[in-house]
Amino acid sequence: MGVSGKLEEVVPFALMVTMEGCTIALTILAKTAMNGGMSPFVFIVYTNTLASIILLPYSFLFHRGERIQQPLFTLPLLLRFFFMGLTGIAIAQNCAFMGLYYSSPIVVCVMGLTIPAVSFLVSLIFRTTKLDWKSSSIRVKVVGTLISIMGAVMVEIYKGPFIRKASSSQLQAQKPSLFVFYTAPDRWVFGGILLATSSLSVSLWNTIQMGTIKQYPQPMKVASFYSIAGTLQCALISLMVERDLNSWKLKLNWDVLLIVVTAIFGSIIRTSVHISCTRMKGPFYVPMFKPFGIVFATTFGVRFFTNALHYGSVIGAVITGMGYYTVMWGQLGEDELRKGKSVERVESSDEKVPLLQEQNEV
Template identity: 35%
Template sequence: MGNKIIAPFVGMVMAMVLQSGSMVVIKAAMNDDFNKYVLIVYSLALSTLLLLPFLFLLPRSERPTLSFSTLCNLFLLSLCGSSGQIFAYVGIDLSSPTLASAMLNLIPALTFVLALLFRMEKVEWGHFSIQAKVLGTVVSIGGAFVVILYKGPPIFKAPISSLSSIPLSFSPHFNWILGGFFCVADSFVASIWYIYQASVIRNYPAVMVTVFFQLLFSTIQCSIFALIAVRDQSAWQLKLDTGLIAIFYQAIAATTLRYLLCTWSVQKAGPFFCSMFKPILIIFTVIMGALFLGDDFYLGSLIGAVIIVVGFYGVMWGKAKEEKCMIIDEERLQSTCQNAPLLHDKHVTI
C-alpha cells in the first residue's frame, strides 16, 4: 500500500468506526427511553452551532451570494436529509444497528435506479459496465429482502441480553420487518439526496455554506415535526445520561468529524476508493452492537449482508469501468483533435 493511500485508508476506517458508533449510541439512548425525535433535533442544532464559526472564517470569495432559488433548493435538499434521518432512527429503534448499517449499502443501487427513472443515465445493454450495474442492483435489493424477511437463528450470542425496546403492540418479528423497511426508506431518500445534491452543488459550489444551511433547515424541519410528534414536554429535558452523550457524539463525531474525514479522504484518494469502505461498516456495527448493546447476530443478517455487499461491489465495479471508458474516449478525442490537419476553406477571403 503506497504512502499516498495509507492516510486516506486510515481516515476512511476511522470514519466508518465513527458511523458505526453513531448507530450504537443512538440505539443505547433510545433503550434508555430518550425520545428519538428529540435526539435528532438537539443533534442537528448542536452541529449547526459548531459549524457556524467556520462559516465566518471562510474568505468572501468562497461565500458567494445566496439567491432565493438556491435557498429553496437547499430547503428541499434539507427536507430529504430530515426525512432520511427520521426513517433511520425509527428503523434502528424497531430493529438493530446491524440491519441499518447493512441497508446503507443499498444506496448505490437505488441511486442507479433513480438515475434511470429520471433519464440521467443511458442503458446500453451491450456494455459490461451497464450489465454489472443492473445485476448488482438486483442482487443488492434481493439481499435487502433476505435481511428483512429472514431473521434466522442467532449465530453469535452476545454475553449480555439485548436491551432492545419493543412496543407492546407489535411482535419482535414484525418490528424487525417494519424497521427494515424504514431503513430501506432511509437509503432511498439518501439516493434522492445524492442526485439532488449534485445539481445544487453544481449551481452553488460553496460546500461549507451548503452544509451549514442544510443543517440549519433540517434543524427547523425536524423541530416542527418533533413538536407535533412528541406531546410529552418532559422528553425535551436534558440530563446526564446516554441521551446527552448521544447528542454530543452525533453532533461532534458522527456529523462534523466524520464529514471532515470523508471529504479529506475523497480529496486525497477519490470517491471510488472511499466508497469501497462502506461494507466494513457492518463489521464494526456487529462488534459494537454485541459489546455495548448485547445484540445477537443472526444468520439472516449474515446471508443478506453478504448478498448486499456482492451487489454493492457489482454496481461500483460497473461505475468504475464506465468512468474509465469515458476517460479513454476523452483522451482519444483530444488526441484526434491535436493530430488533425488544419482545414483551409478556399472561399474564405481576408
C-alpha cells in the first residue's frame, strides 16, 4: 500500500474519531450549560435557527454542478421534509436534550447506541423485515437487539459507585418550567425514557430519510430543508413550554459561543464529513464509530468536566456497545446477501440479452 493508499485509510479514520470526540465534548458542555440555568428548549431553538441559516446556502454550494431531474418543491417531498423535521429535530432533539438534562452524557451515548436495535424492532412492527429464523443475519440482529436492551436497562437501574461526583454547583441547577415538580436534575429513569423516545423518533427519521434520498439524491439540500421545518416546529413547541421571556434573553457569554459552535459543527462540519466518508467508505463506515463516544464521554467526564460518572454507567455502556456492533454485523451480512442476489439477477438478465438481440435481428 502506497502513501496515498495509507492516507485514504488514515484520514477518514482520524476525521471520524475527531467528529465523535467533538460531538461528545459539545454534549457535555451543553449539559453543563443547562445545569447552569440555560433552558434546553431555548438552546434547541437558537441552535437550529442558526444551523438552518448557515446550512441553506451551504447546501447549494455543496451540490453545485450536480444536476438532477427531480424537482425539489413537490408535495411528496415537502411532506417528507415536514415529517423528517418532526421526527429528526422537533421530537428527537427535545427529548434528547431533556433526557440529557435529567441524566448524563454517557446515558445519551448509550441510548444512541440502541438506535439500530430500535430500528430493527420498528421494521418488524411495520413488517418491512420478516422474522426469518433461518436467516443468520436475522438471528444475529435479534441477539444484538437483546444485548443492546440489556445494556440500556443496566445503565438505568444500576449506577454503582462514583467514578467522579458532580460539582456542588450542579446540585443548585435551575429546572425547566415545564418540569418543576422534579426536585433534582439527576432523574435517570425519566431521562432514560425521554432518550428512548428520542431513539425511536430517530429510527423513524432514518426510515423516512432513506426513502427521501432515493427520491432526491442530494443529501445536504434535504438536510437544509428538513432543518428549516424542524426549527419552525421546535419554535412552536418551545414558545408554548418556555413562557418565561427572561429565559429567551441571551447574554454575550459562554452560552452564546456554545450555541454558535454547536450550530456550525452540527450543520456543516459533521454533516459534510459524514457524507464524504460515506461516499468514500460505504454506508457502514460512519456508524461504526458511534461507540467511540463512550470512550470520550468517560474520559472527558472524568478529566475535564464536572458531570457525575458511575461505574454502572460505563459497564452498561460497554454492553450496549457490544449489542450495537452485533446488530450492525447482522445488518452488514443482510446487505451483502441482498447485493449478492442483485448481482445474480443482473448476471442472469445479461445472459438473456444476446437471445433477445438474436430474435430482433431475425
